[in-house]
Amino acid sequence: MLGKEAGLFVPPGRWATWQQILAHCNRGDEVILGNKAHTFLYEAGGISALGGVHSCQLPNQADGSLAMEDIQAAIRPNDVHHPISRLICLENTHNRCGGTFQTVEYISMVGEFSHARGLSVHMDGARLFNAAIALGVPAACLGAPVDSVTFCLSKGLCAPVGSVLCGSKEFIAKAHRIRKQLGGGMRQAGILAAAGIIAIKNDGGAVGRGS
Secondary structure, eight states: OOSOSEEEEESSHHHHHHHHHHHHOOTTOEEEEETTOHHHHHSTTHHHHHHOOEEEEEOBOTTSOBOHHHHHHHSOOSOTTSOOEEEEEEESSBGGGTSBOOOHHHHHHHHHHHHHTTOEEEEEOTTHHHHHHHHTSOHHHHHTTSSEEEEESSTTTOOSSOEEEEEOHHHHHHHHHHHHHTTOOOTTHHHHHHHHHHHIIIIIHHHHTTO
């Protein structure tokens, strides 16, 4: 449904955020994100506390986007004094910007720009299916330009708990190990994941097909 090779179930969404950043970045690397991003405001500095990842906060525009000129200016030169710019994080829909959504064109532009400069792109898509409905496109169109994407099974899909992190098989294998390190190896996850599967098939399926 998101055009990725593999997915990984996690109980809380912030684990998915931490896992993807720790999978993309090494200690001392830098992630570029918005100053109103959920990861920056509401996750207790977890990416720094747990992964030693530095953050560069750019001003979110009214629609929740990051201005391309700001992204370009934030990418660090190859200088031993600086952290290495490794990852750009987008949010779709954007919680602190009034539930605004990012378009396929914008996400593609950020993806092409970042990949040309050796950076990865992650999309925090807790309510990604809401954005897909608003745009009238399959959710896969929103996930295609980025390297990894998360979505929440409870926000808009009505499952009781859980989120899913999606990406390449190699990336998800790395994130799986990080989930174990974070204490997320749950033998009892099956019953939670089953509710998520029903939510996706019943609530997300139509969106995934673009209907």
